[in-house]
Amino acid sequence: MKIPRDDDPATPRKIRAARLGIGIRDVRGLVGVPALHVAGAPRELHQGMGHGGGSGLHAVLAAPTEGAMLEFDVEFKASVQGTETLSIAPLAERNLIALDSPWPHPQFHGDFLPRTRAIGPQGFRARWEVSSLASNAQSQFRAGLGKRDSDDTIDEISVSLVDPVNVYSQVDRATKYGVLFVVLTFVAFFIFxxxxxxxxxxxxxxxxxxxxxxxxxxxxxxxxxxSFGIAYLVAGFACVALIGYYLRHVLGGWVRGAGFAAMLATLYATLYGLLLSEDNAMVLGAGLLFVILAAIMVLTRKFDWYRLAATVPASSKT
Structure with a gap:
């Protein structure tokens, strides 16, 4: 930024101290005191943007002289918590952005993906390098885009901390298998x-x-x-025990009822393994369906469906 010269001596301009503002939509996520270095020297941060309102932080710099070019190397370090999504607009000429987190499941989105990334059970590290030549963030910022009350967005890098296997997603995935469970149980009934x-x-x-x-x-x-594991164990045991007890009377014996209950318990255990799998759920589910279909076809390969339908007697009461 170039400071304009005073072209009218009759109405001289008064150049005050410059302020470097860092816009942060929600400062409640900041942990401790962020560190700001301008041209290698530490600067004290103050609350607010320092001009025109807005949420964020600012630092007071020395008053520039007229005709001077304001160009700084700025380094800003901060720790945040309680943040599900973090977005940063690359407004500098050359933006070097580094994020480190103990969260093992990041989701990168926005307009720029990381140049390098490392993801593991202990967390992730990601690095971005964005030039002003590759981004419209500066012109968009000058046009007033990206403000809290604006629907227009500004170029940004963004990362979300997701939980691919949380309680509600696991329950939601389990309910999607509900119809399959009922169908498989009815097929087993039919074979019985x-x-x-x-x-x-x-x-x-x-x-x-x-x-x-x-x-x-x-x-x-x-x-x-x-916890989801205990809830699954209690709910599964209750339903398997109830169905096993009921089928002991429907199928005419404890052995038959226990056998059907054991089959149902195996099905529940298999579903639990599918729910815990993050990357192989589709493969395991497809393989399970294939095995079940193969077992049904093998068990019924010699059935004479026309004769059996006419000769099956009514169940006895016990």
Whole structure:
């Protein structure tokens, strides 16, 4: 920035101390006192932008002389917490931005991706290098874009701290498997009918399906008060025990009821493994469906569906 000369001696300009402002939309996330160095020298930071209002910080610099060119190397270091998304507008001629965080699941977006990044269980490190020639941020800032009350955005780098496997996402993913659970249970019921020569009433189908649906409601309710693993264990045990007890009477014996309950428990355990998987859920789910379909086809390969449908007797009451 060049300071204009005083062309009119009758009305001389009075050049005051320069202020370097750092706009921050929400300063509540700052931890401790940020450090600012201008041309290698530390500068004290003050609250507010120092001119025209606005949220952020500012530092007072020496008063420039007329005709001087203001050009500084500025280094700003700050620690933040409680921030889900952090965005930075690259307004300098050459912007070197470094972010370090113990969070292991960053999501990079915005107009510029990191030049280098390292992500691991202990956190991530990311580095950006953005030139003013590659960004419209300066002209957009001068035009008033990117302000709190403006709908227009400004070029920025941005990173979000996401949790790919949190309680609510796990419950949501579990409920998406709900229909598959009911269908697989009904298919197992159907196979049991012909293997055991017992007829299962549609109402009995419905009651078991309702018990499976209650599992997901219990899972959501319990996971709000305890860890997801414990909630899943309690909800799964309750529903498997209820269905096993009920099927002991429907299928005519504890062995059959326990066998069906064991199959259902295996299905729940497999689903739990899918829910904990971040990167391989689709592969594991597709493989599981293939194995289940293959098992059904093997078990029913010699069934004479026309004859069995006419000869299956009604279930006995016990």
């Amino acid at each position: 009918e012909f293997l055991t020569q017992l007829r299962v009433h549609p109402i009995q189908y419905g009651l078991v399906g309702l018990a499976i649906a209650i599992f997901f409601l219990l899972l959501l309710a319990l996971s709000e008060h305890t």
